[in-house]
């Protein structure tokens with residue numbers, strides 16, 4: 001969201017006295033000791049300190065562990081263990097090794113003097129990582145490590161960014177420092193930080209490199225004077241904690257990374273339904289009206305969202321008593337639930353300091369907030385004016401947050417919400433810099449309740465399907481001024497904070513004596529200095545670490561607390577959290593959208609590259625974009641195309657800014673038609689996608705695949721980021737040019753089947769052109785060799801969808817065979833019964849086997865076998881609660 005930050009096209013002085021850096025002496029290894037799983041060594045500064053951006057640390061240690069056959073852990077840290085390391089409370093480390101190094105696929109070799117190391121593939125000898133081209137620099141506020149790259153390396157990841165999926169590798173910088181980034185500017189740091197990349201080689205497969213370091217950093221791609229390409233990490237703190245993954249299949253790299261940072265959370269079935277939001281739905285009537293309008297337009301809507309509009313003067317946990325009165329919000333939720341629809345509401349991290357605001361006061365009492373040296377809460381400015389921010393990583397902050405959620409979202413007295421949206425958690429703050437006086441700034445920027453939108457009892461129009469209180473005043477209107485927020489008082493009084501456990505111990509809190517505002521090495525933060533527009537980096541967290549070191553993980557800690565709050569209310573149901581800020585490991589707790597983009601063709605295209613980064617590298621399978629764009633005015637034809645494209649993205653939500661005109665799909669007939677058609681396809685594919693989400697959450701394989709993940713030896717696929725596989729069988733090739741009606745797309749050397757007509761199409765490893773693509777159409781193909789389970793028909797809610805029977809589409813590959821799978825459960829219960837059914841086609845017979853723990857009561861009513869000669873449909877009634885075989889008569 002939202003407040004446009006002036007484009008601070010700041011040229012930060014990163015240019016360094018190169019001579020100084022080049023004078024750095026590097027290190028010398030000694031005392032090398034082989035261990036069962038690797039080795040340890042001491043590293044000593046090899047000459048006079050250069051102190052380029054701080055003080056050189058003279059004594060380091062190296063630890064190398066072959067943790068599994070495919071994972072190598074290499075950490076370089078200070079001998080005193082004072083330098084900050086990422087606390088396990090954010091990212092628990094994987095269990096230590098048991099695998100001796102001689103079974104590892106990766107080999108580590110050490111050069112002792114000057115110190116450098118190489119990681120190679122044991123079988124082929126391919127060099128994957130080689131630090132010999134520049135000296136290691138390890139200082140108090142600057143750490144540099146460089147690795148050589150092959151020419152024209154194919155590198156992916158290092159998000160969050162709005163660049164092409166395959167990153168530029170010449171004179172290119174990725175800065176990792178979570179920031180508010182209105183208009184998702186190119187070549188800048190955005191909302192999330194994921195210091196992980198995958199490199200793919202045509203002959204050698206893929207490998208992955210993860211640097212577990214949460215400090216601000218620049219990752220530079222460049223060439224040496226003699227033209228050798230390299231990738232260089234420049235971080236302003238922390239240690240060099242690397243994990244190398246051997247792949248060699250691209251999706252194996254994804255899985256191996258998930259083993260370290262955690263598998264992604266499984267999402268509820270309903271969250272794959274279509275969702276609508278807007279900043280500027282300024283009263284509760286509007287939420288009901290939008291839902292009713294979707295029904296009238298015959299477009300399935302699963303979830304309606306409440307942005308900060310619902311809050312009383314932008315305060316968390318209190319509704320605007322006039323525009324969103326509690327009693328009517330409760331009626332809204334009840335009605336939505338009866339209609340099998342859901343409500344998601346926003347919670348921001350900034351808590352108003354208004355002294356009559358009880359949730360804030362309870363947080364004070366609980367000691368929930370980030371604090372200044374004197375123990376007073378650290379203050380800044382956010383939507384409600386002057387605010388304080390919780391320390392979500394502390395037991396105090398987390399437990400208080402869970403309690404506030406349980407009060408506000410109490411099904412008996414509050415809002416029985418279905419999911420929570422966390423925004424502004426980079427942290428974004430409106431005070432621009434450390435000179436800012438929050439009180440003054442809040443007074444200057446505070447917005448009173450919107451005078452253009454006075455309270456109103458109803459919309460003046462009937463809202464079919466909603467209670468009387470939403471209907472035009474015909475004598476039934478009530479007094480909506482009743483202030484609901486007192487509902488909470490009783491609960492509030494009985495609230496007692498449990499005795500807090502001690503904050504988790506973490507010794508590696510960071511070196512003393514650092515400059516937290518103005519380190520000598522300046523990362524290229526597009527917002528300026530590192531404390532600009534965020535919580536000041538000198539603030540100490542409850543566990544003794546500093547925001548300087550933990551800034552990038554604020555959003556991660558927040559979503560963990562929010563998830564805990566949802567679980568406390570509904571202990572056995574999968575929570576749904578959506579976040580803007582992310583870090584490595586966030587996928588284990590939350591979904592993500594790509595922030596505040598623009599209603600433009602450029603961002604329509606960018607949404608594909610952003611999705612691929614998150615699903616294939618960053619272990620965040622549940623992602624999507626603001627459909628039709630957030631900022632600016634959505635054009636009809638663009639929105640029609642975008643509705644179709646987004647129907648093939650895991651998280652599908654139309655959302656727009658308060659300043660943007662309305663853009664619900666029903667606003668234009670051609671958009672409505674496109675949405676109806678695309679959503680019918682999406683819903684028929686919903687169980688197929690749900691199965692892909694299940695694989696992501698149990699195996700770490702992508703929910704959406706880039707083409708090269710499935711065709712890793714076809715170099716033409718390496719740079720493709722305008723097409724993708726939804727799951728691993730459905731190839732989506734949208735029209736991508738502005739206002740175009742034709743598209744050129746690539747079909748690998750394989751057999752495909754048109755999703756809409758089921759006709760076979762032989763791919764030749766060439767680009768094909770499709771002309772006259774209707775505004776409501778999108779080219780989609782099924783990959784040969786797959787079996788796709790479809791619901792036989794769509795429905796207007798996922799609840800209704802679950803009643804439908806299945807049709808299996810068998811799409812034989814070039815060898816005449818096919819396989820697929822279907823995961824079934826009740827869609828929401830954690831650890832509930834489930835079936836994991838596998839389908840195989842050997843050229844003459846379909847077999848369904850696997851595990852059948854969930855009684856779905858559903859049947860397969862048709863098997864459609866595709867071929868170059870046309871399709872054959874076999875009808876019948878095969879229960880999905882057990883094994884079966886189907887043999888066509890021909």
Ligand SMILES: *[C@@H]1O[C@H](CO)[C@@H](O)[C@H](O)[C@H]1NC(C)=O
Pocket residue numbers: 036100102103
């Ligand atoms: C691997 O190393 C272990 C001891 O670390 C040894 O027992 C085993 O025989 C070795 N295996 C091979 C294949 O060299």
Ligand SMILES: *[C@@H]1O[C@H](CO)[C@@H](O)[C@H](O)[C@H]1NC(C)=O
Pocket residue numbers: 171172173220221222223
């Ligand atoms: C790449 O190297 C050139 C020449 O030294 C330098 O001007 C440029 O800033 C470097 N780019 C990055 C991203 O480091």
Ligand SMILES: *[C@@H]1O[C@H](CO)[C@@H](O)[C@H](O)[C@H]1NC(C)=O
Pocket residue numbers: 286289290293662664
């Ligand atoms: C709902 O539809 C009605 C009738 O077309 C229209 O007047 C109204 O503006 C729509 N409301 C919203 C919130 O889209």
Ligand SMILES: *[C@@H]1O[C@H](CO)[C@@H](O)[C@H](O)[C@H]1NC(C)=O
Pocket residue numbers: 294295301339341465796797
């Ligand atoms: C779905 O369709 C049914 C039957 O037409 C209708 O009764 C129901 O209101 C619709 N639900 C929604 C959420 O549109």
Ligand SMILES: *[C@@H]1O[C@H](CO)[C@@H](O)[C@H](O)[C@H]1NC(C)=O
Pocket residue numbers: 354355356357
């Ligand atoms: C605090 O909140 C109360 C109740 O909403 C309001 O009347 C008062 O003006 C607020 N005080 C400040 C300083 O904003």
Ligand SMILES: *[C@@H]1O[C@H](CO)[C@@H](O)[C@H](O)[C@H]1NC(C)=O
Pocket residue numbers: 371372373434536538539540
């Ligand atoms: C952080 O810096 C601010 C501004 O200089 C100062 O007022 C505050 O005391 C510092 N806080 C800590 C914890 O050092």
Ligand SMILES: *[C@@H]1O[C@H](CO)[C@@H](O)[C@H](O)[C@H]1NC(C)=O
Pocket residue numbers: 010433517518528529532
């Ligand atoms: C960054 O901080 C330094 C030192 O506090 C200050 O001199 C400089 O003006 C700041 N830069 C910006 C862009 O605010």
Ligand SMILES: *[C@H]1O[C@H](CO)[C@@H](O)[C@H](O)[C@H]1NC(C)=O
Pocket residue numbers: 462468471472474476
């Ligand atoms: C008026 O109230 C009745 C129920 O009391 C309700 O059925 C009706 O929809 C309301 N609105 C209109 C426009 O009649």
Ligand SMILES: CC(=O)N[C@H]1CO[C@H](CO)[C@@H](O)[C@@H]1O
Pocket residue numbers: 162163183184185186598602603606
């Ligand atoms: C990714 C992308 O296209 N970003 C654009 C967002 O919008 C701003 C302003 O229009 C552009 O400058 C960015 O390039």
